[in-house]
Amino acid sequence: MSDILLEVKDLKVNFYTYAGVVKAVDGVSFSVRKGEFFSIVGETGCGKSVTARAITKLIKPPGRIVGGKVLFEGKNLLKLPEKELKKIRGKEIAYIYQDPSSALDPLYTVGYQIAETVAVHNPLIKIKNAFTKAVEILKEVAIPDPVKRSTNYPHELSGGMKQRVVIGIAMVNKPKLIIADEPTTALDVTIQAQILDLLKELKEKYNTTIMMITHNLGVVAQVSDRVMVMYAGKVVEIAPVEELFEKPLHPYTQGLLAAVPNPLKKVEEIKAIPGFVPDMINVPKGCRFRPRCKFATEKCLQQPSLIEVEKDHWVACWKYWKR
């Protein structure tokens, strides 16, 4: 299919810790279509960030990508040499990180940090000459007085402003895919909405694709086209956003939605579902949600794979298997 921009197949990432092997991402598969707003939801610690970083091989020891493929425009990124990956990061695939206060280097002006991101991907442009570009992009992300702001250091800007700068850095090279890892989590509620609007607006304007990670269902409802739900390193459900909110299939997704009568509320932990997210070293056998699931049967001791129950609506649960 040519409308697919990114295809992740059976991705596996382990962390080798003193306590044991953490299978943080264990056989995750999904694809992101050109021009869509794809969201990944799940509780803290379920492997969303690791998935996002593994896409351009940004996993550092003790973590290691132990299996799978990441096809970006048909190329397997996991097979590319580091040198090629460096050309893709920040240029074809750009990231937005969660906490803008720690994503920017405190010792360089924001203008410089935008400019160097331009220059590093364009050998013909010197950092000095990329400052006009930096000012342009600051204007684009609606920062007032961009000329002056470009000479500011990160600590001189508010959290929302800093996140605008980070978004500017992500947009400046007109990437094909933006991976936004909880772009609003660290911000005030009032600022969150502005940042989401900005992301949506820029996405339309430049016709980019966004893959956004969040644990906030309100955010998901507001911007996404399709949603993927993760649980303990596995994909449990993938569906178009309306479908997921109206007709959640996986018991975990159902619990997740039931827990949030007001989807604009922030969820840190799903209280309505009894039990805890499993310890990632000793994961339950079979379906990882089994110990907390009221529908669990013998069958659930085996891992169910994702099946397409309705058009575009995928779920990994034995309940929906017809033999």
Next chain:
Amino acid sequence: MAELKYYLIRRLITFVPTILGVLLLVFVISHAVPADPARLWAGGEKAKPEVVEMIREKYHLNEPMHIQFYYYIKDLLSGNWGESPVTKRPILEDLADYFPATFELAIASTILMVIVAIPLGIISAFKRDTIIDHLVRLFALMGISVPVFWLAIILQWIFYYQLGILPATGRGIEPSVSYTGLYLLDSLLAGEFDKFVTNLSHIILPAITLAFPGIGVIARITRNSVLDAMSSEFIDFAEARGLHGFQFYRHVLKNAMIPIITVLGLQFGFLLSGAVITETIFAWPGIGNYAVKAINALDYPAIMGTTLLIGLVFVIVNLVVDVIYALIDPRIRF
């Protein structure tokens, strides 16, 4: 940049009370603490009464304390730091003779520390937990633990006694001009290259001896602060932006710099206050050597002059370190 200017001005303003504090401290030690400063300055028990009386007059020691302090400051500012009863010369002249030797040695060993320890620390951090890292850390530990006098003697034994390629003592040959008092610089300025080579060969062993413990400390600090910087989120993000090579590492290194500068500044301050053991073993005519001689001869004015100089040197080095901080880190400029 305007902030930087204001920061510098503010920092210079706080510099004045610090200096006054140093002066006051030295004043108290020299004027108020001894029972009879005049006798002490004149050389102690064996001083002649008329000399003691003359000193009492000369330094206004019969006046009340605050008047004495006024004269003390006035004398210091006008370049009158007292006179040594031993060398019969003004203290300031003595210090001007001895201090450049210490300064030169301090610079040489600091350069050594920087060019050896910082690269070692960086390599160690980038090759974390490999055999290279372990070797560097072992070397650093050695640097910190080896006693200076032992190292000095071993170096002399190897390079002078056994190999005969480097001199064991002294500073070399004085250049025919003295612009700075630094032999190496002066001999270059005078175009006397043969003297430059001789003087260089003299400074090598004491510089290594002095640098060795510092190399250990700085290699460790460098390793740790580079690792610290590497583990920060903005370095992750820098990688995610596709930065690489110099553009990537400048973020790591600049952020790792602050702790390194702190320790380097401290080390430099200590070196400037004269390394007594090293200067003695290598017969290096520096301030440490001078201080030891002064103490042995109970040359009180010389001791106080040296103390004051060392205090001032520390305050100035601190100021310079703070200014470097502010240049590196914009968050400090407030």
